Amino acid sequence: MPVTVKTFQALSEVASALSSDRAARYLGGGTLVMRDLNEGDVSMTTVVRATDRSLQTIDGSGARVRIGAGVTFARVLAERDLGFLHPAARSIGGPAVRNMGTVGGNLFAPAPFGDFTVALLALDGLVAVQGGFGLRDMPLEEFLQSRDRQAGALVVAVSCIRPASADAFRYRKISRIKPKGGSVITLAAHVPQSGGRVSGARIALGSMAPTAIRAKGVERALEGRPLDASTINAAAAAASEGTAPTDNALASAWYRREVVGVHLRRLLSGQES
Amino acid sequence: MTKTPLQFRHNGREVALFVDGGTNLLVVLREMLGDVTPKFGCGQGGCGACTVLIDGEAHLSCLTLAETVEGRAVETLDGIKTGPNLHPLQQAFAEGFAAQCGYCTPGMLMAAKALLDRIPQPSREQVVEAISGNICRCTGYEPIINAVLAAAASRRASA
Amino acid sequence: MLELRKDIFADERDDNLNEVGKGTQRQDMLGHVTGTSTYFNDHKLQGMLHLRVVRSAQPHARLRRIDTSEAERSEGVRRIIRGSDVPRNLNTLLSLINFGKDDEPTLAVDKVRYRGEPIVAVVAETPRAAAEAAAKVRIDYEDLPAVFDVEEALKPGAPTVNETYPKNTFIYHERYDHQKLRFGDVERGLAQADHVLEQRYQMSPIEHAPVETNGSIAAPDTNGRYVVYTSTQALFFSLDTCAKILDLPSNTFHFIGGTVGGGFGGKVDTLTEPLAILAAMLTGRPVRYVLGREEEMQFGPPRGAERIYIKDGVMRDGRIVARQIRGYFDSGAYTRLSSYAVVKCAAHLPGPYTIPNVHGDIYCVFTNRTPATAMRGFGITGIDFALECQMDKLAHLIGMDPMEFRILNAYRDGDMKAHRREAKNTALIECVQVAAEKAKWPMREEFRRMSSRKDGGGARAAVPSTPRETAATRPAPAQQRTSYDRGLSSPPLEPPPPPPQSPAPSSSHGATRFSSVFGTRRR
Secondary structure, rough: OOEHHHHHHHHHHHHHHHHOOOOEOOOOOOOHHHHHHHHHOOOEEEEEEEEEEEHOOEEEOOOOOEEEEEHHHHHHHHHHHHHHHHHHHHHHOOOOHHHHHHHHHOOOOOOOOOOOHHHHHOOOOOOEEEEEOOOEEEEEHHHHHHHHHOOOOOOEEEEOOOOOOOHHEEEEEOOOOOOOOOOOEEEEEEOOEEEEEEOOEEEEOOOOOOOOOEHHHHHHHHHHOOOOHHHOOOOOOOOOOOOOOOOOOOOOOOOHHHHHHHHHHHHHHOOOO | OEEEEEEEEEOEEEEEEEEEEOEEEEEEEHOOOOOOOOOOOOOOOOOOEEEEEEEEEEEEEOOEHHHHHOEEEEOOOHHHEEOOEOOEEEEHEEEOOOOOOOOOOOHHHHHHHHHHOOOOOOHHHHHHHHHHOOOOOOOOOHHHHHHHHHHHHHHHOOO | OOOOOOOOOOHHHOOOOOOOOOOOOOHHHHHHOOOOOHHHHHOOOOEEEEEEEEEEEOEEEEEEEEEOOOHHOOOOEEEOHHHHHHHOOOEEEEHHHOOOOEEOOOOOOOOOOOOEEEEEEEEEEHHHHHHHHOHHHOOEEOOOOOOOOOHHOOOOOOOOOOOOOOOOOOEOOOOOOOEEEEEOOHHHHHHHHHEEEEEEEEEEOOOOOEEEEEEEEEEOOOHOOOOOOOOOOOOOHHHHHHHHHHHOOOOEEEEEEOOOOOOOOOOEEEEEEOHHHHHHHHHHEEEEEEEHHHHHHOOOOEEEEEEEEEEEEEEEOOOOEEEEEEEOOOOOOOOOHHHHHHHHHHOOOOOOOOOEEEEEEEEEEEEOOOOOEEOOOOOHHHHHHHHHHHHHHHHHHHOOOOOHHHHHEOOOOOOOOOOOEEEOOOHHHHHHHHHHHHOOOOOHHHOOOOOOOOOOHHHHOOOOOOOOOOOOOOOOOOOOOOOOOOOOOOOOOOOOOOOOOOOOHHHOOOOEEEEEOOOOEEE
């Protein structure tokens, strides 16, 4: 059966088109869906598009930064207000991929992709999902845990907090090809400090499991402690806790587990990668 | 089979055709319009051989659903010469041995053109970034980077 | 920057070079920068069909049943091709030069031997229709134990990968399961050495990953011929291979190629042309068969993996007195060109050094991995990596500068190589000296003054006495020889090359010649 493309204006129509057809997929920037079509994925017979302008909006005025799911990485990079997300946006693809790939699509990108999501996860990300019963916000962590079942969901926007200070948020993508390549490990750390102690640490890792995950052992090791050498050592020692990396052409699971602590230590202590 | 009408500007020329659902822009350009300058390399956004400019921005035509370019301007390597005269980038690539097998060249040139259109005098670092999504397997990045810089310099000299 | 060092070997050439050292424009450059160079896939033919291959999902399995009935009824399908449709469904690439036995089907029939092996080809009106039909082909596998490691594959009881070679090794000269090199007495050399260093080296398969994937377009032409646009790097080699597989005279085909979007050795295996032509023959329509990127990575042949053991004896003064090498080339499931890679490797031993006792055993091993093929210096690159790592380790072991260590052991003109050929125009010493100079690497004056043209020959030109081995050779079935060109009756076969004997007596050194395929022959 040839592919049918359906284009809707209203988000509710998009959501019902997706939920009513198991062989339908939502087209954001095209970097995932078109790739599958090009490889001959016949499980997809309907491609659904949305033209609603709200998917393209960026709202940085509130306590949380809200980014429409259809916003490309190039637009994130053009937005001075979103400077704290620029390292993550810049680490994705080349310019053409950044002109196409969207913030919403990144949530669905399988390892070793999906780097932007790692940054959002460390910044208490929320996902706005349009379902049959309207719009609801869902914690990004929960969304990722059930990602396989979210294929029929329409992501409308993502939101995240602004880092407590410029220094409190750190992002790093480890890749073998310079300047660009798939992720060996992606790390994002939000480590706000108050009174010289870490308070509310959130650490996220990419390519250490099928989706981006929080490193809760690391968060525990940091919480309530000064960000000194011994705390960082304890955090690095806990880095591989709860991870489930896989082998791929970029690195083996063993290698990822071995080096995740090394890169986390460097990130937290401000060393070059 | 339902076909979708599609109209856009291809290298300054208005074109109109009907496409099958799911057709990508690369297929439209190569197989329907006969412009074979963009190349198929991977179909998954990894190589950059199919890079074209859409409204002046670099895009991967193999990952672009054809109907999303409705009403927009698509530029390929086929459109960058001025009459019989090579574009400064083409001239610089030829003079600087920045092509070996030639297969990545159209994508490289379009990625470079997107850069120079936006930043006429880029730094070396900006050039590297601009072609970072384009793979050359004949080991030619250095001559390519140098050629882009040379093209920028030749424009400065002639400006 | 290009620099011509005319001071070195100035007396060995006329200094009237017209091209070397000067820039010359490539003749294809204008086409490249304007995008008008024509690659195989830039041809669009009226009524072109699209071919997609159903590939093995298993590394090693018996094919119990292949059910294409649903696929045949799928919309837009024009033809399903199975192994029984291929006129001569068994080939080996180097059969064109009568080297090796036919061991590889175009489409698997009874068994699959690597993941990605072609089983069925679907020919349809659109790529999408071909993909949909391919998804409807049902294959019933009976999994067999698989082997992925060269040394595991050689153990007794290992699963047989390819029944043409039941012991999982290519067979040379109808009886030898590996290539041997014997020069001097390596055991005695090792016993006399001040230090012995044994190390293991290995490398993974390397994919060429050309930006243009492998592919071809075949179309019925006038006069019953077929025109074939192809990405091949080896146009007439591919043409002759198709003639054999399709059992037609080679003048049935008009191959057009030459502009290749990167090959590096990965486009010599004639992966797509036989099926594209067969599909054009069976449908009467032009047919395109182009690999997707994932297919290129999974099914496109890589440079094969290698594992190499080197055991060296070295004296405190830096002389290497013995070198023993065991190498295993991972050919994957079929021979392709790995048999030849092994010969090249054996020919390269012991590296560009004069060593009085050399012992080499190199094996071409079959495993359930993607068949390996040519790639830039294949057969040589891996062993050179191993040898030069070993040279650094040896230099470190005896506390000698690694550059000086190489110069000390380098071939001099007039030396006897382990293959019993006199070393000529060796020049390694000068290369090391220039490299050291460019790298500002400090080197003692005496090493700066050494020359490849001094101090060679004499005692270094002698062939040492080499113990004769009594090992029983394994009998192997007679080498299959093929003649596919109908224009000729069976050509007279060359007499089989003599097996590598114990070395020629020292008085006859230089009297044999080394053929890279057939081995050592008397002149």
